[in-house]
Amino acid sequence: KPTRTVRALLVFLLLPRDHTHRRDMIAGLLWSDLPNKQARNALSTTLWRLRQVLEPDGVPKGAYLLANGSDEIAFNCASDHWLDIAEFEQQTGRALAIPVPLLEQPDLQALERALDLYTGDLLPASYDDWALVEREQLRRLYLNSLAHLMRCREHRGEYGQALTAARRILDLDPLREEIHRAMMRLHAAQGQRARAVRQYDRCRLVLDQELGVSPMPETQALLAQIRRSPDRQPANDNPPAETPFAHALAELQRARQEFAQAQERLQRAIGLAERLASLPQSSLPARNLSEHGKIDRS
Structure with a gap:
């Protein structure tokens, strides 16, 4: 069963449904009580757990989560899902x-x-x-x-x-x-x-x-x-x-x-706003994805 932080990360990636997100920004918002390095580590762990839920064995990597080696993370809005x-x-x-x-x-x-x-x-x-x-x-x-x-x-x-x-x-x-x-x-x-x-x-x-x-x-x-x-x-x-x-x-x-x-x-x-202002400019959202779809969160 997904943990609270795993569910929160999934919802964050889905809302809004047409954006990519910088890792620094996600870590700063979801783990605002932790230092930057610890927040990044917490994000990496939570992202790995989310991938185990959405992309278990047999599901191609990247089918739902776009985070292959880049500093950006996004939900694959072109995937087959219902939201x-x-x-x-x-x-x-x-x-x-x-x-x-x-x-x-x-x-x-x-x-x-x-x-x-x-x-x-x-x-x-x-x-x-x-x-x-x-x-x-x-x-x-x-x-x-x-x-x-x-x-x-x-x-x-x-x-x-x-x-x-x-x-x-x-x-x-x-x-x-x-x-x-x-x-x-x-x-x-x-x-x-x-x-x-x-x-x-x-x-x-x-x-x-x-x-x-x-x-x-x-x-x-x-x-x-x-x-x-x-x-x-x-x-x-x-x-x-x-x-x-x-x-x-x-x-x-x-x-x-x-x-x-x-x-x-x-x-x-x-x-x-204060939290976002404290982040580096490079950590703000960069680009849009393709037209969004929907996901079943059951």
Whole structure:
């Protein structure tokens, strides 16, 4: 079974999928806590172990890894392989480019298959800057695609499936207040007023515990609208009209939610830039490979 460092090296070579990498750069990023010589030795050992996995006896050397005596390492993108991340990015990107009213059932099914490829964070045990950046990008794409799916299902009146997508979003990002509102509307549309009210209570609790703030005015207005609706009578699927003042408050809260995340990403980017700046210019990526393919990481 591949070790954590072997898996990390493979992912690093695959992302991005069309570049070669200098050994010094890889060693400096993946073994930043070691002196240069020890980091290079660790890279050589890990590369040898990765080759044993990808190119065992009977598989030609260079079939998957291009590192034959040069100071550059790359994944052979011309090889016969399938990459789940490439499929995920391609299919979700295609679906996101289609407006909600124009998505048809085959499009939704393709989007759901793509979302099933995302089984968790990329390299969750790694805290290297490059891994954190890739992990965050994939997570955002996953959440945005789920939100698109939720809106499409709601537009089609498929409230149960829309609720399933909404729950998956909140499992990863419970502070998404617009998703809490969507779930309130969806429960109300099914005539489940009590569940809609409980969803508001969950939203209020998580915002208070994590941010020390109350729900947005439009969320409170939606709650009032739902409470006025009789049992078993669907509420209006559209959120109440947003006044300029309410909109300003909503934007302020969104900014507060995103500020801490932005600060963290900035610190990671600064650390990565400083680390790259300390490397010799000759260790930076040099050239591109041929058109990329895909790999099965099972």
